[in-house]
Amino acid sequence: MSGKIWIISEFYYPIVTSTGYYITEIAEYLSLKGMDVHVISTEAKYNEESVYKFKKKEIHNGVNIIRVKVGNIDKNNFLKRTFRLLKTSISLFIKAMQNVKRGDTIMVVTNPAFIILLMPIMKLLKGISYSLLVHDIFPENLAAIGGVKSTSWTFKILNSIFNRAYKAPETCISIGRDMSEVLAKKIGNSGILEYIPNWSDIDDVYPLKKEDTKLYNQLYKQKEFVFQFAGNLGHAQGLDNILSAIKLIKNPAINFLFVGGGAKYETISEFSKNSGNVQLIGFQDRITQNDFLNACDISIVTLNNGMYGLGVPSKSYNIMAAGKPILMIGDERSEIALCIKEYNLGWIVKPNDPESLCSKINEIYNDQNTLDDISKNARKAAEEVFSKNKILEKYYNLFNS
Incomplete structure (x- = not known):
């Protein structure tokens, strides 16, 4: 494999909650194995209590990190959260367009959601292929939590748009067998579907009374x-x-x-x-x-x-x-x-x-x-x-x- 590996994710080190933790571990492991790993992420915090000092550019544990500045999550306000996710997705997309070259390897995480819709544009404009690491499936998860009704025209339109976007990656990486089943229906024969579950940190977590x-x-x-x-x-x-x-x-x-x-x-x-x-x-x-x-x-x-x-x-x-x-x-x-x-x-x-x-x-x-x-x-x-x-x-x- 030649070229750089680019990972695009809303959360990354020093955020070590959920997505940030998993993406950091993946990137640093690939770097440890001798790969040239670069991450495009944000300065967003996972919760309002988090206190971190971000750098726009840095190298941490062998991984080159570029960050874009965005606002923090307001999980209790659906409209504000949606607008911020759109802004975040556009910022990550622009930064990726500026840095990714043909021949590089790209893995995009489904957070933030709108990056899923923007990556096919990048694929078309730059002639690149990419993998999509699926932590969430849109817009079905919005319907599941009551953000939109699955019978509404809004959902049907969003579902049609997102279904096309999920077919664009060369590979979709699923973290669950049930998720693979749902993804298979969305992408059909359009790409490769890989199942890689999340992991247990058996060194840092162990049984105690x-x-x-x-x-x-x-x-x-x-x-x-x-x-x-x-x-x-x-x-x-x-x-x-x-x-x-x-x-x-x-x-x-x-x-x-x-x-x-x-x-x-x-x-x-x-x-x-x-x-x-x-x-x-x-x-x-x-x-x-x-x-x-x-x-x-x-x-x-x-x-x-x-x-x-x-x-x-x-x-x-x-x-x-x-x-x-x-x-x-x-x-x-x-x-x-x-x-x-x-x-x-x-x-x-x-x-x-x-x-x-x-x-x-x-x-x-x-x-x-x-x-x-x-x-x-x-x-x-x-x-x-x-x-x-x-x-x-x-x-x-x-x-x-």
Whole structure:
């Protein structure tokens, strides 16, 4: 392979939340393997509490970084967020047009969304090919969270436009088998479809007893049985369903811990004030994840109804690394549900059914003898199937072919 590798992503180092973390690790691994890696990203923060000093240009761990200046996310205002994503996409597109040469290798991430629509223009004007790393599928995810009705003309027009854009890349990289199914319908025979899941960071995240974590000892004065939801507290996570199930729980020994921030943070905060078994803390630094992921007995992973194939909860892989059983709320055909069934990692409950969720929570509490075996299965899957180096090598092989 000759030429530079360009990665275009809204988030990158020093942002180490979600997309920023994964793209940084991919870029630095490719650089470590001897590739000439360049990243075009933004100065956007993932949340308002983040404090970072950005440089417009720098080299970090062998990767050349160019950044464009854009505003930060306002997740609670749909119109402002849409305008900012459009502005961000245009800024990244212009910077890519100025720097990418024919013969270079390009991987574009589906964040921000409108970059998906702009890259076919670049392909036409510069005669380049590119890969698309799909973390989200548009506009279906907008319909799933209620941003637009799937029966509306707006959705139909957007769907037609985006479907054409998804057919433009030489390769679409899917992070879930369910996502591959959805993408296959969108792109048909127009390109190559590769499945590369996210990974477990088995060196930095490893099993601990909850009693040995700082967070558990800060929050609980006596031994409690804790279900934890850690991650984005947004609309796509089906959190109202969890709160409805919690209302049905009568056992005072069962506790719930929410870790993170997002559009539903205030809703959960108000709920916790009137509930003696719910704790809520905000975003936690990634360097503390081994502590907070282990501060529970059971980890909850969710995807809202209608989100089948539209996203994969990336936190699931480090939950496996921590050896925590997973209670999955979502479609039983989704990627994490498939993993749970294949490797015996926990339980699956359908979304929007608080009664069934309540019943499963009580069942888990009453049958704790199985938890040790499930914990061992989770760690084994993290080490043998989803370890970081195993997955990153798939990216190297893709770009080195």
